[in-house]
Amino acid sequence: MQTGTFFKRVVGVVALTGALVAGAAQAQEARIAAVNSDRILRESSAAKAAQLKLEAEFAKRDKDLQDMASRLKTLSDQLDKNAASLSPTDRASKQSQLSNLDTEFQRKQREFREDLNQRRNEELAAVLDRANKVIKQIAEQQHYDLIVQEAVYVSPRIDITDQVLKALAASSPSATN
Known part of the structure; x- marks a missing residue:
């Protein structure tokens, strides 16, 4: 027993x-939620404002590059059209001029892309920083234990991206005007 x-x-x-x-x-x-960072960077008013700011900031350089490309094409077309009637010295001079302009164009185009990418990264980092602050506020107010931004799959039940987008819009400087 x-x-x-x-x-x-x-x-x-x-x-x-x-x-x-x-x-x-x-x-x-645990209370868990998820946020789609790609949507924040595509759809938020802050991201759209950053894009407009970049377009305005780089518009003149972009126009200058387009003008230079047009000059390059015009010179190239003229050289192709008149190559047979030019003296070897004139043809070599025009080819050298075209080559120098092409080299300058490629250099300016590369600098433009590098500067634009750097500024875009800076602006997007600022948008993500603001979004992270909003996400932290939501987490504290609604007592979330964990909010993830990168996941293979997120159930719509725990996706709070729309809530973050609304909070970002409400906190933007233009929303207070």
Whole structure:
């Protein structure tokens, strides 16, 4: 009989431990949400404002590059059209002029792309910084334990991207005007 009593006690302790663990797990259920950062960078008013700012900032340089490309094409077409009637010296001079202009164009185009990419990265980092502050505020106000920004799959039930977009719009400087 002693083994039967011992067995009942062990089963009772195991059952009680299981109930306590299950209760503790329920009491500590984590609140989790997810945010789609790509949507924030595409759809937020802050991201759109940053894009307009970049377009305005780089418009003149872009126009200058387009004008230079047009000059290059015109010179190239003229050289192709008149190459047979030009003296070897004139043809070499025109080819050298065209080559120098092409080299200058490629250099300016490369600098333009590098500067634009650097500024775009700076602007997007500022947008993400603002978004992260808004996400942290939402987490604190709504008592989330974890908010992820990168995931393979996110259930629409826990996706708070729309909420973040609205909060960002409400906190933008233009929303207070």
